[in-house]
Amino acid sequence: MARFPTVLIPPALAIRDPDNVDTLQQALSQTVKPVTAHYKPPRGHSESQFERDLWRYFPGKIHTGLLLPRPDQASPYTPDFTYLDSALNLHIDIEIDEPYTYDTRRPLHYLNCPKDQQRNQRFLEWGWVVVRFSExxxxxxxxxxxxTIASVVGQITGDNSIMVSFRQIPTLKPELCWTLPEAQQMADTCYRESYLTQSQSQSSTEARPSKRKRRQENLPVRSRVLTAQFTFYCPECGEGPIRWQGHYICCPNCQYDAFAL
Incomplete structure (x- = not known):
């Protein structure tokens, strides 16, 4: 039974000698490059947050809006995200698979889906690695x-130093790929809405400051030093007046001593 994440590696990369750098460069030199275009593909419900995470872990290597022309159709393929190491000519097609469309409820990306199979085969023929996650x-x-993406890069290049940043990150648990009837059932039971709504709710909660913090932000900013000639008032407890004792001032009530002279 197929699972997510799905990792597909072109034959030229899969059969090469992992210890031979020349064979890696030779295999990657055959990769078909995308067409760079100022095109912003429509964003899925989950992709904006994922994009921020991709940029965090792979700065400068994540691209969107790249096009790969199809010889048999006018509309090109557009990866959700592309991991592109220009020095190696390594291209990874990163896809996010939803079980159905949000508006029409049409099943998507189900097991043995002909469109997905044809698309995967094209990318492999072009020398691209394909990594598919469930939404x-x-x-x-x-x-x-x-x-998972870092692990794939390390496997291909033989350089596992990329995994250092992920020492504290749990390994992704696999998920079974849904069948066509299961995708239809997911649409009927609003499966996508269950986790997307929960994620949006958590994001709103994290972004919203607490009531206490909002009250503190609305309070007038108090100077750390309240002075009246040579007497001071403690900004922590309000004690005062506190007399200047030559070179040292300390609040007798709360022991605050960070006055600036």
Whole structure:
């Protein structure tokens, strides 16, 4: 039974000698490059947050809006995200698979989906690595998804130093790929809405300051030193007047002593 994440590696990369750098460079030199375009693809419900995580772990290597023309159709393929190491010519197609469309409830990315199979085959023929996550994995465990991508990069390049940043990140738990009837059932039971709504609620809670913090932010800013000639008032407890004792001032009530002279 197929599982997410799905990792597909082109034959030229899969059969090469992992200890031979020349064979890696030779295999990657055959990769078909995308068309760079100022095109902003429509964002899925889960992709904006995932993009921030990708940029955090792979700065300068994540691209969107890249196009790969199809010889048999006018509309090109557009990866959700592309990991691109220009020095190696390594291209990874990163896809987020939803079980159904949000508006029409049409099943998507189900097991043995002909469109997905054809697309995967094209990318492999072009020398691209393909990594597919379920939308639920991306929403619930974005850092673990990034760890999977890093593991793939390390496996291909033979350089595992990329994994250092992920020592504290849990390994992504696999999920079974849904069948066509299961995708339809997910649409009927609003499966996507369950985790997307929860994720949006958590984001709103994290972004919203607490009532106490809001009250503190609305209070007038108090100077750390309240002076009246040579007498001081403690900014912590309000005790005062406190006399200047030559070179040292200390609040007799709360022992505050960080007055600036």
């Amino acid at each position: 639920a994995q991306v929403v619930k465990n974005p850092a673990s998804c990034c760890k």
